[in-house]
Protein backbone atom coordinates (compact mmCIF):
# COMPACT_ATOMS: atom_id res chain seq x y z
CA UNK A 1 0.00 0.00 0.00
CA UNK A 2 1.45 3.41 -0.90
CA UNK A 3 0.86 6.70 0.89
CA UNK A 4 -1.97 7.69 -1.50
CA UNK A 5 -3.85 4.45 -0.77
CA UNK A 6 -3.28 4.92 2.94
CA UNK A 7 -4.51 8.52 3.05
CA UNK A 8 -7.79 9.86 4.42
CA UNK A 9 -8.16 11.38 0.93
CA UNK A 10 -10.00 8.17 0.03
CA UNK A 11 -12.85 9.42 2.22
CA UNK A 12 -13.06 12.62 0.18
CA UNK A 13 -12.82 10.81 -3.18
CA UNK A 14 -15.47 8.33 -2.09
CA UNK A 15 -17.75 11.17 -0.91
CA UNK A 16 -17.29 12.85 -4.32
CA UNK A 17 -18.30 9.59 -6.03
CA UNK A 18 -21.30 9.04 -3.74
CA UNK A 19 -22.53 12.61 -4.39
CA UNK A 20 -22.82 11.66 -8.07
CA UNK A 21 -24.97 8.65 -7.07
CA UNK A 22 -27.73 10.79 -5.48
CA UNK A 23 -31.08 10.57 -7.30
CA UNK A 24 -31.00 14.36 -7.83
CA UNK A 25 -27.65 13.94 -9.62
CA UNK A 26 -28.96 11.22 -11.90
CA UNK A 27 -27.51 8.26 -9.98
CA UNK A 28 -28.47 5.08 -11.83
CA UNK A 29 -29.75 2.31 -9.50
CA UNK A 30 -29.19 -0.28 -12.23
CA UNK A 31 -25.52 0.61 -12.58
CA UNK A 32 -24.50 1.49 -9.03
CA UNK A 33 -24.97 -0.17 -5.64
CA UNK A 34 -24.86 3.16 -3.79
CA UNK A 35 -27.31 4.78 -6.24
CA UNK A 36 -29.64 1.85 -5.61
CA UNK A 37 -29.47 2.33 -1.82
CA UNK A 38 -29.85 6.11 -2.09
CA UNK A 39 -32.85 5.73 -4.42
CA UNK A 40 -34.52 3.41 -1.90
CA UNK A 41 -34.13 6.07 0.79
CA UNK A 42 -33.14 6.25 4.47
CA UNK A 43 -34.85 3.04 5.62
CA UNK A 44 -32.67 1.04 3.22
CA UNK A 45 -29.27 2.55 4.02
CA UNK A 46 -29.98 2.93 7.77
CA UNK A 47 -30.81 -0.78 7.89
CA UNK A 48 -27.47 -1.53 6.23
CA UNK A 49 -25.68 0.64 8.81
CA UNK A 50 -27.31 -1.39 11.59
CA UNK A 51 -26.30 -4.66 9.93
CA UNK A 52 -22.71 -3.56 9.35
CA UNK A 53 -22.40 -2.32 12.95
CA UNK A 54 -23.63 -5.69 14.19
CA UNK A 55 -21.14 -7.51 11.94
CA UNK A 56 -18.35 -5.34 13.33
CA UNK A 57 -19.40 -6.21 16.88
CA UNK A 58 -19.37 -9.93 16.01
CA UNK A 59 -15.91 -9.65 14.42
CA UNK A 60 -14.62 -7.87 17.51
CA UNK A 61 -16.18 -10.43 19.84
CA UNK A 62 -14.37 -13.11 17.80
CA UNK A 63 -11.14 -11.12 18.18
CA UNK A 64 -10.61 -11.36 14.39
CA UNK A 65 -8.46 -8.38 13.28
CA UNK A 66 -8.91 -8.88 9.50
CA UNK A 67 -12.70 -9.07 9.88
CA UNK A 68 -12.71 -6.05 12.21
CA UNK A 69 -10.99 -4.00 9.51
CA UNK A 70 -13.27 -5.37 6.76
CA UNK A 71 -16.49 -4.73 8.71
CA UNK A 72 -15.33 -1.28 9.80
CA UNK A 73 -14.76 -0.44 6.12
CA UNK A 74 -18.31 -1.61 5.37
CA UNK A 75 -19.65 0.51 8.23
CA UNK A 76 -17.72 3.59 7.13
CA UNK A 77 -18.85 3.10 3.53
CA UNK A 78 -22.52 2.87 4.44
CA UNK A 79 -22.15 5.82 6.84
CA UNK A 80 -20.74 7.85 3.94
CA UNK A 81 -23.86 6.94 1.94
CA UNK A 82 -25.99 8.34 4.80
CA UNK A 83 -23.86 11.52 4.93
CA UNK A 84 -24.34 11.95 1.16
CA UNK A 85 -28.12 11.65 1.51
CA UNK A 86 -28.14 14.40 4.15
CA UNK A 87 -25.78 16.57 2.06
CA UNK A 88 -23.01 16.16 4.59
CA UNK A 89 -19.34 15.39 4.01
CA UNK A 90 -16.60 13.42 5.77
CA UNK A 91 -14.99 16.83 6.35
CA UNK A 92 -17.93 17.65 8.66
CA UNK A 93 -17.20 14.58 10.78
CA UNK A 94 -13.45 15.24 10.78
CA UNK A 95 -14.14 18.83 11.88
CA UNK A 96 -16.20 17.50 14.80
CA UNK A 97 -13.43 15.07 15.79
CA UNK A 98 -10.91 17.92 15.57
CA UNK A 99 -13.15 20.07 17.77
CA UNK A 100 -13.10 17.29 20.39
CA UNK A 101 -9.36 16.68 20.17
CA UNK A 102 -7.65 16.96 23.54
CA UNK A 103 -10.87 16.97 25.59
CA UNK A 104 -11.16 13.86 27.69
CA UNK A 105 -14.48 12.07 27.34
CA UNK A 106 -14.62 11.91 31.12
CA UNK A 107 -14.16 15.68 31.45
CA UNK A 108 -16.71 16.33 28.70
CA UNK A 109 -19.26 14.09 30.40
CA UNK A 110 -18.69 15.78 33.79
CA UNK A 111 -19.21 19.21 32.17
CA UNK A 112 -22.72 18.13 31.17
CA UNK A 113 -23.72 18.01 34.85
CA UNK A 114 -25.82 15.42 36.61
CA UNK A 115 -28.86 15.87 34.39
CA UNK A 116 -27.44 13.87 31.44
Ligand SMILES: N=c1c2ncn([C@@H]3O[C@H](COP(=O)(O)OP(=O)(O)OP(=O)(O)O)[C@@H](O)[C@H]3O)c2ncn1[C@@H]1O[C@H](COP(=O)(O)O)[C@@H](O)[C@H]1O
Pocket residue numbers: 014017021031032033034035073074077
Ligand atom coordinates in the same frame (compact mmCIF):
# COMPACT_ATOMS: atom_id res chain seq x y z
N1 LIG B 1 -16.46 0.93 -0.87
C1 LIG B 1 -17.40 0.42 -1.47
C2 LIG B 1 -18.12 -0.69 -0.92
N2 LIG B 1 -17.98 -1.37 0.24
C3 LIG B 1 -18.94 -2.32 0.24
N3 LIG B 1 -19.68 -2.24 -0.90
C4 LIG B 1 -20.81 -3.09 -1.30
O1 LIG B 1 -21.77 -3.07 -0.27
C5 LIG B 1 -22.65 -4.16 -0.51
C6 LIG B 1 -23.23 -4.63 0.81
O2 LIG B 1 -22.30 -5.41 1.49
P1 LIG B 1 -22.75 -6.77 2.19
O3 LIG B 1 -21.52 -7.37 2.72
O4 LIG B 1 -23.84 -6.47 3.16
O5 LIG B 1 -23.26 -7.63 0.94
P2 LIG B 1 -24.68 -8.19 0.57
O6 LIG B 1 -25.13 -9.14 1.64
O7 LIG B 1 -24.55 -8.75 -0.81
O8 LIG B 1 -25.61 -6.88 0.55
P3 LIG B 1 -27.20 -6.73 0.49
O9 LIG B 1 -27.70 -7.56 -0.67
O10 LIG B 1 -27.74 -7.14 1.83
O11 LIG B 1 -27.39 -5.25 0.25
C7 LIG B 1 -21.86 -5.20 -1.32
O12 LIG B 1 -22.47 -5.29 -2.60
C8 LIG B 1 -20.49 -4.55 -1.43
O13 LIG B 1 -19.87 -4.80 -2.69
C9 LIG B 1 -19.19 -1.23 -1.64
N4 LIG B 1 -19.59 -0.73 -2.85
C10 LIG B 1 -18.92 0.32 -3.35
N5 LIG B 1 -17.84 0.93 -2.70
C11 LIG B 1 -17.20 2.13 -3.26
O14 LIG B 1 -18.21 2.93 -3.86
C12 LIG B 1 -17.83 3.25 -5.19
C13 LIG B 1 -19.09 3.42 -6.03
O15 LIG B 1 -19.78 2.19 -6.09
P4 LIG B 1 -21.13 2.07 -6.93
O16 LIG B 1 -22.05 3.10 -6.42
O17 LIG B 1 -21.63 0.70 -6.76
O18 LIG B 1 -20.75 2.35 -8.36
C14 LIG B 1 -16.94 2.09 -5.63
O19 LIG B 1 -16.07 2.48 -6.66
C15 LIG B 1 -16.17 1.81 -4.35
O20 LIG B 1 -15.11 2.75 -4.22
